[in-house]
Amino acid sequence: MEIYxxxxxxxxxxxxxxxxxxxxxxxxxxxxxxAGILLLIMTVSYITDFIGWFGEIGSAAGVDSDLIKIIIxxxxxxxxxxxxxxxxxxxxxxxxxxxxxxxxxILILTMAIPIIKNLLEIVxxxx
Amino acid sequence: MNVDIIFRIAAIGILITVIxxxxxxxxxxxxxxxxxxxxxxxxxxxxxxxxxxxxETIKEIFNFY
Numbered sequence: 001m002e003i004y005x006x007x008x009x010x011x012x013x014x015x016x017x018x019x020x021x022x023x024x025x026x027x028x029x030x031x032x033x034x035a036g037i038l039l040l041i042m043t044v045s046y047i048t049d050f051i052g053w054f055g056e057i058g059s060a061a062g063v064d065s066d067l068i069k070i071i072i073x074x075x076x077x078x079x080x081x082x083x084x085x086x087x088x089x090x091x092x093x094x095x096x097x098x099x100x101x102x103x104x105x106i107l108i109l110t111m112a113i114p115i116i117k118n119l120l121e122i123v124x125x126x127x
Numbered sequence: 128m129n130v131d132i133i134f135r136i137a138a139i140g141i142l143i144t145v146i147x148x149x150x151x152x153x154x155x156x157x158x159x160x161x162x163x164x165x166x167x168x169x170x171x172x173x174x175x176x177x178x179x180x181x182x183e184t185i186k187e188i189f190n191f192y
Contacts, residue, residue: 009130016137026163027140030170035133037177041184048188076189083181 002042009038033090040083047079067115074108132177136170 013035020028051072058068081104088097143166150159 005130009133012130013133016133020137020140024140024144024163024166026167027136027143027170030167030174031133031136031140034136034174034177037174037181038130038133041177041181044181044184044188051188072189076185080182080185083185087178 006039006042009035009042013038029091033087036086036090040086051075064118067118070111070114074111077104077108077111132173136173139166139170142166 013031017028017031017035020031054072055068058071059065081100085097085100085104088100143163146162147159150156150162
């Protein structure tokens with residue numbers, strides 16, 4: 001099972017990081033980052049299944065495929081931002097990570113404009 | 128890419144520390160600094176490769192749609 005693998009990586013990484021703190025403190029940071037990336041790579045393949053299922057549901061519900069594409073794009077952007085922000089925070093620089101989050105929010109907002117337009121069109125046809 | 132990359136980084140760290148200790152004991156501080164810097168660069172290369180791998184995977188996953 002994958003969960004045992006993930007738990008094992010986490011525990012081994014923690015033990016090594018705590019040990020390295022007393023031996024070679026400058027490498028603990030990189031060890032932390034690499035352990036985090038390892039965990040993310042292990043979990044990222046599960047997103048594929050979810051996205052396929054999401055597209056199926058969207059087409060079954062008769063939603064415009066362009067809108068589904070935009071939503072999946074927004075999910076991708078938010079996952080990327082989450083990963084990068086976690087990495088940056090592992091390096092211990094909070095101010096940069098805050099700015100990355102802000103930039104991501106603005107990007108997502110601009111990407112969502114077609115969806116909002118569509119919603120407004122639907123509302124105006126109802127009225 | 129698997130768990131062994133964490134062990135590899137830890138092994139490099141311990142090795143570099145031992146080398147640095149020996150060099151420091153034999154009064155070669157400058158070489159010790161260079162060795163620790165080299166270790167840092169090696170590990171950094173490994174980590175950057177991992178980061179690019181992760182981003183490549185994400186790109187692949189989301190490019191299908």
